[in-house]
Amino acid sequence: MNTAAKTIRITYREAIKQAIREAMQRDPRVFVMGEDVGRYGGCYAVTMGLLEEFGPERIRDTPLSESAFVGAGIGAAMGGMRPIVEIMTVNFSLLALDQIVNNAATILHMSGGQINIPLVIRMTTGAGRQLAAQHSHSLEGWYSHIPGIRVLTPATLEDARGMLWTALQCPDPVLIFEHGTLYNMEGDLAADAGAIEIDKAAIRRSGKDASLITYGGTLHKALKAAEELSAAGIDAEVIDLRTLRPLDTAAILDSVTRTHRAVIIDEGWRSGSISAEISARIMEGAFYELDAPVARVCSAEVPMPYAKHLEDAALPSVPAIISAVRGMVGENG
Amino acid sequence: MREATEIRMVPQADAQRLKLDRDHALTLLREMLRIRRFEEKSAELYSAAKIRGFLHLYIGEEAVAVGGVRALNPDDAMVATYREHGHALVRGISTASIMAEMFGKQEGCSRGRGGSMHIFDTATRFYGGNAIVGGGLPIAVGLALAEKMQGTSRVTACFFGEGAVAEGEFHECMNLAALWKLPVVFFCENNLYAMGTALSRSESETDLTLKAASYEMPAWPVDGMDVIACEEAARRAVLSVRSGEGPCFVEFRTYRFRAHSMYDPQLYRTKQEVEEWKKRDPIATFQARAREAGLISAEDVDAIDHEISTEISRAVEFAEAGAWEPEQDLTRFVYSEKAHL
Numbered sequence: 001m002n003t004a005a006k007t008i009r010i011t012y013r014e015a016i017k018q019a020i021r022e023a024m025q026r027d028p029r030v031f032v033m034g035e036d037v038g039r040y041g042g043c044y045a046v047t048m049g050l051l052e053e054f055g056p057e058r059i060r061d062t063p064l065s066e067s068a069f070v071g072a073g074i075g076a077a078m079g080g081m082r083p084i085v086e087i088m089t090v091n092f093s094l095l096a097l098d099q100i101v102n103n104a105a106t107i108l109h110m111s112g113g114q115i116n117i118p119l120v121i122r123m124t125t126g127a128g129r130q131l132a133a134q135h136s137h138s139l140e141g142w143y144s145h146i147p148g149i150r151v152l153t154p155a156t157l158e159d160a161r162g163m164l165w166t167a168l169q170c171p172d173p174v175l176i177f178e179h180g181t182l183y184n185m186e187g188d189l190a191a192d193a194g195a196i197e198i199d200k201a202a203i204r205r206s207g208k209d210a211s212l213i214t215y216g217g218t219l220h221k222a223l224k225a226a227e228e229l230s231a232a233g234i235d236a237e238v239i240d241l242r243t244l245r246p247l248d249t250a251a252i253l254d255s256v257t258r259t260h261r262a263v264i265i266d267e268g269w270r271s272g273s274i275s276a277e278i279s280a281r282i283m284e285g286a287f288y289e290l291d292a293p294v295a296r297v298c299s300a301e302v303p304m305p306y307a308k309h310l311e312d313a314a315l316p317s318v319p320a321i322i323s324a325v326r327g328m329v330g331e332n333g
Numbered sequence: 334m335r336e337a338t339e340i341r342m343v344p345q346a347d348a349q350r351l352k353l354d355r356d357h358a359l360t361l362l363r364e365m366l367r368i369r370r371f372e373e374k375s376a377e378l379y380s381a382a383k384i385r386g387f388l389h390l391y392i393g394e395e396a397v398a399v400g401g402v403r404a405l406n407p408d409d410a411m412v413a414t415y416r417e418h419g420h421a422l423v424r425g426i427s428t429a430s431i432m433a434e435m436f437g438k439q440e441g442c443s444r445g446r447g448g449s450m451h452i453f454d455t456a457t458r459f460y461g462g463n464a465i466v467g468g469g470l471p472i473a474v475g476l477a478l479a480e481k482m483q484g485t486s487r488v489t490a491c492f493f494g495e496g497a498v499a500e501g502e503f504h505e506c507m508n509l510a511a512l513w514k515l516p517v518v519f520f521c522e523n524n525l526y527a528m529g530t531a532l533s534r535s536e537s538e539t540d541l542t543l544k545a546a547s548y549e550m551p552a553w554p555v556d557g558m559d560v561i562a563c564e565e566a567a568r569r570a571v572l573s574v575r576s577g578e579g580p581c582f583v584e585f586r587t588y589r590f591r592a593h594s595m596y597d598p599q600l601y602r603t604k605q606e607v608e609e610w611k612k613r614d615p616i617a618t619f620q621a622r623a624r625e626a627g628l629i630s631a632e633d634v635d636a637i638d639h640e641i642s643t644e645i646s647r648a649v650e651f652a653e654a655g656a657w658e659p660e661q662d663l664t665r666f667v668y669s670e671k672a673h674l
Binding site: 057065067072077083107171 | 410412441442443444445446447451453454455460461462463464465468470471472473474475476477478479480482483489501502505506508509512665666667668669670671672673674
């Protein structure tokens with residue numbers, strides 16, 4: 001029997017939980033802290049069952065004090081621990097911005113390289129679940145503006161399982177954004193799936209006619225669009241950025257140099273966004289390779305509405321991606 | 334159920350009362366004077382444009398840092414604010430490396446990347462130098478959490494001004510520290526003004542100990558102009574925290590003699606008020622007291638003054654002679670140069 005080929009059926013949620021469990025088993029310094037991570041089992045049930053397994057010292061329910069427990073994560077990391085801080089959703093992370101931006105991102109530099117902050121902060125991001133304006137933000141691109149932190153956006157089971165361990169090994173603060181629509185995604189994962197690098201993009205589908213550059217929740221929309229385009233004779237490549245900071249510029253430019261066309265798909269708003277940054281890097285590094293202007297499919301510039309049809313209209317969609325690609329490839333496809 | 338928030342002090346046995354002897358008196362005086370002279374020199378160097386950016390002087394508040402920091406063991410951790418030169422000096426970070434930091438030289442304790450407001454030193458477990466009011470409190474709580482989870486008996490001291498009590502972070506941290514019984518001691522330096530905003534103009538309840546006590550921790554005020562009282566209170570609080578009783582809060586009632594920073598024309602307080610407080614100068618009053626008690630002599634004071642003045646001159650020379658970090662190193666320390674810790 002070939003054990004190397006053995007796979008398990010698993011959800012994205014469970015893959016993260018297994019990553020946390022394994023980290024806690026491997027390293028006694030690792031602990032989880034956040035709102036409702038213990039008794040409740042996690043707002044998105046990621047930490048369900050871990051309290052029973054590891055006890056309340058290592059699975060710590062916190063008061064609704066984002067600034068205090070994120071900052072306590074920073075302090076605990078300075079003090080020799082390896083905290084995994086769970087912020088329920090990205091919108092609540094705004095209450096901890098002071099700690100993330102003014103402390104986590106700056107202290108290594110302000111201390112002249114003396115003080116590391118090996119902290120992992122996980123949070124849910126994204127829209128698509130009719131949660132209205134305050135619970136549907138996609139601010140990972142916004143965080144990627146800040147030097148001193150790393151921003152990860154695992155979109156696959158392998159990355160959900162493998163990025164956390166690497167993040168915990170990293171001497172610097174790492175923010176992991178888990179798109180809310182991915183938790184129930186189910187698939188086959190190698191039983192021995194292990195650590196994954198946290199500074200490289202991945203080609204999820206090879207193609208020669210256009211590069212669809214995306215990450216997180218919209219990866220699966222891009223893949224679906226690529227499949228439909230393929231039926232129409234257009235061969236799209238799909239790049240999963242996986243990490244928004246550092247951004248794997250080389251992988252982006254390499255793909256665009258091969259396909260000569262780029263569509264960036266980002267659930268964030270267009271203005272001042274990571275999609276704008278990617279576009280600028282393509283202009284700076286591959287301008288003469290382009291056969292068409294870079295196109296972007298982003299969320300409409302509106303606070304996310306509750307009503308389903310309006311939310312759908314606000315978000316990047318498969319038809320919008322297809323239309324953007326067709327617009328640059330021409331109508332022969 | 335209690336009818337009202339009750340102020341609790343950590344009980345103190347008579348045996349714990351500080352018995353001031355000559356050595357102790359000399360140390361207290363030397364430490365306070367070092368801060369005073371260092372700050373005076375810093376103001377001078379600011380005018381000479383050797384030090385730039387924001388510069389917040391601690392003159393008038395010396396007794397608090399001296400009393401508070403002396404209560405700690407060398408392996409305890411501490412977190413301070415942007416007015417932290419005094420704490421850094423008492424903690425034992427070299428005068429020269431602090432001065433070089435303020436000059437922006439690479440020999441500075443933070444390689445010139447932090448400046449006056451961001452003094453860091455892992456050797457003495459000095460975790461900054463935080464320029465966001467209240468921003469250091471969560472870090473102190475986290476450091477204390479790490480100690481507790483690692484089963485050490487080390488304490489984390491968190492210094493902050495009374496302005497921080499208006500911040501949400503203060504309340505979040507008081508609650509979390511008390512809820513989890515963390516070994517953190519909160520040293521609140523109440524100098525009555527958050528920059529230019531008087532406490533009475535910004536707080537509905539101006540008794541700060543009541544706020545801390547409402548989170549179920551011992552909290553009491555102390556005369557922050559009396560170095561003996563400061564040290565006694567700090568030792569008492571640290572002892573209680575170290576014994577596993579959870580956090581303590583001490584309010585040091587003090588006063589800043591100088592402007593908030595070098596840009597402050599001090600329109601918010603009267604000269605008369607400042608002069609009144611200066612009569613309680615922690616250094617002059619302590620010196621008089623120690624001399625009256627026959628513990629120290631005028632010669633001792635002269636000798637200390639001379640010693641400090643030499644130390645500070647050497648620190649300035651060291652800072653002057655220091656190097657500017659090469660520009661090609663600009664982006665170092667944004668991310669760690671070590672792959673693993």
